[in-house]
Amino acid sequence: MCAWTATAEAHPNIAFIKYWGNRDHEARIPSNGSLSMNLAGLVTRTTVTFRPDLTADRLVLHGREVEGPALARVSKVLSLVRAWSGLTWHADVRSENNFPTGAGIASSASAFAALAVAAAAAAGLDLAPQDLSRLARWGSGSASRSVPGGFVEWLPGTGDEDSYAISIAPPEHWALMDCVALVSTDHKAVGSSQGHRLAEKSPFQAVRVADAPRRLDVCRDAILKRDFEALAEVVELDCHMMHAVMQTSSPRLLYWEPATVTVMQAVRRWRQEGLPVAYTIDAGPNVHVLCPQGAQEEVASRLRALPGVQDVLTAGPGGPARVVA
Amino acid sequence: MCAWTATAEAHPNIAFIKYWGNRDHEARIPSNGSLSMNLAGLVTRTTVTFRPDLTADRLVLHGREVEGPALARVSKVLSLVRAWSGLTWHADVRSENNFPTGAGIASSASAFAALAVAAAAAAGLDLAPQDLSRLARWGSGSASRSVPGGFVEWLPGTGDEDSYAISIAPPEHWALMDCVALVSTDHKAVGSSQGHRLAEKSPFQAVRVADAPRRLDVCRDAILKRDFEALAEVVELDCHMMHAVMQTSSPRLLYWEPATVTVMQAVRRWRQEGLPVAYTIDAGPNVHVLCPQGAQEEVASRLRALPGVQDVLTAGPGGPARVVA
Secondary structure (H helix, E strand, C coil), X not given: CCCCEEEEEECCEEEEECCCCEEECCCCEECCCEEEEEECCCCEEEEEEEECCCCCCEEEECCEEECCHHHHHHHHXXXXXXXXXXXXXXXXXXXXXXXXXCCCCCHHHHHHHHHHHHHHHHCCCCCCHHHHHHHHHHHCHHHHHHCCCCEEEEECCCCHXXXXXXXXXXXXXXXXXXXXXXXXXXXXXXXXXXXXXXXXXXXXXXXXXXXXXXXXXXXXXXXXXCCHHHHHHHHHHHHHHXXXXXXXXXXXXXXXXXXXXXXHHHHHHHHHCCCCCEEECCCCCCEEEEEECCCHHHHHHHHHCCCCCCEEEEECECCCCEECC | CCCCEEEEEECCEEEEECCCCEEECCCCEECCCEEEEEECCCCEEEEEEEECCCCCCEEEECCEEECCHHHHHHHHHHHHHHHHHCCCCEEEEEEEECCCCCCCCCHHHHHHHHHHHHHHHHCCCCCCHHHHHHHHHHHCHHHHHHCCCCEEEEECCCCHHHCEEEEEECHHXXXXXXXXXXXXXXXXXXXXXXXXXXXXXXXXXXXXXXXXXXXXXXXXXXXXXXXXXXXXXXXXXXXXXXXXXXHCCCCCCCCCCHXXXXXXXXXXXXXXXXXXXXXXXXXXXXXXXXXECCCHHHHHHHHHCCCCCCEEEEECECCCCXXXX
16 A cells, blocks of 8 residues: 555435434444435445654545544544554545535535445455444544445444444345435534534433334334335334424524424325335534435426425435445 | 302403414414413303203303304313313303403413312312313313413413412402504404414414513513513513414414504504503404503593594403402
8 A cells, every 4th residue: 555545435325214312422432323314316425544754633524624623523433444454654544525514415424434334445454344443433423324335223322332223125125215315404403413512412212212112113113124114104203303392402402493393294294195204414504315216206396396495316225334435 | 069060250361471283183282382461341250050950061152152162162161160060061152252252362371270160169169279270271271371360370380280270369460451452353363272283383483482480470470570671572472482482384374454553553553652451362353552650541542543443441460360159
């Protein structure tokens, strides 16, 4: 290897069973297991270069140098790679997304998955998949789920060693489509890392966490059987359970905008009329509308016609994070 | 008395601590206590006339004869009055509201409070206030709270005899204003009586009920001390706890419309800017925006300027249900 450099790509993911709240905020050991699908076509591409001449890590996002908390999160992952590899150099990190950042499309998931995979490769580490997932988790909890491919479950574990994500089915298993109705591309007022700390302040979080293994069983089963109806029910319930926790924490978090409700009410009406659709919403106002392949053009066209919907991105199941150069 | 007739008026009320779910659906014994303010200016006026020539009870709303479930609910209250008075005649009931029906302004509360008071008077019954509240409760749970005046607490009790509402402070105690932002005057798809039966299907209802005595204490204390800041916090939390239960019951109930979120987000912003405002939402899309007297013109004017707000009704604390003729 002539240079300590590598480039990796990773997809964001949409959680069907949500991650909200930590048992350990530092190591991001989650309060409950979660389950998601990677989103093909939406990509973060990250290049990590370890260099002997750097006195500190550098982060360049979309060509602009970034410091402060974002750089500190990146450095935490890089420091783990240095500890595991014995390498002592600092790194230059350059990253780009092909989709809007910070509006509920989990850009931190693809960002830290790509970072973990690129940094490990650049440092010459040959890590097992679950160790790459653990590494990504230190930067962003949901990033642990963007490391494996297809349909992914994050086993919550009890500590750093056993808290990682695994693939429960490859992308080819089920051509499920996610039509993301963008109702805002503004940066959200309260980021997820801060929000996770508020979860325990809701009177509903304990119940949500205690019931999570049941919802995970129902969701995993629905995916393995390709049962859209069963998936729709549990995904919408889980979405509302997370937003109920958010809306009753202290301070209360209301991530929805008017058009978020427009889309939810429309999806509900369409399903009653027989169209196979279901919605879920991350920590932001955009609505992810799921449907089986074949329905996505009709769904995207209907979504675009709703007031307040600015654009619709459509994605099928995506593969794992991987080194591309 | 030359005719077995009486007319009564009652106000709707806005709940600060909500009623949602019953221990006994038939007698409407609630799962938790609740606390509300009557709304002056909004009035249901009802005339009950017992007549020897009628072969069944008759209900005329706004000049139109009504049968079916609405008449059956009215007859249940009339039958209790007959049982308590010994009177056997059927009754003619005529009722009118001066505000829109069925859109989350608790028209059933004022309707059954006025009915209970008018029917008891028409039958010559001299009931204690708590017995009038019990009587109204058989028609609509929240109607029990529209019988006493001002700021009212419904003591949940364990059965018919001890489940009634009492006034905790008269209307003159605190000039609190409710600016009701009407975002829809459509009839709601799922009425409250049906919704109460779904509450127990939410994984959050048990927690909501268990925590209710604490919220009631905080709310009662805030009212007695005229502490708007404390009232605002507990009212908004309680509102979101009820809607969380609704949104996670099976089937899920989403009473909100896009403009409901518009108003919630605006109220939150205004409070951060220093305007004393808080919101609460009943089983419907309209948003009740509370403020101390003096701020209501500014609040109503700001609300009217929001997209999706069709009208704003403003009401201060109202008196008890009473016989007017």
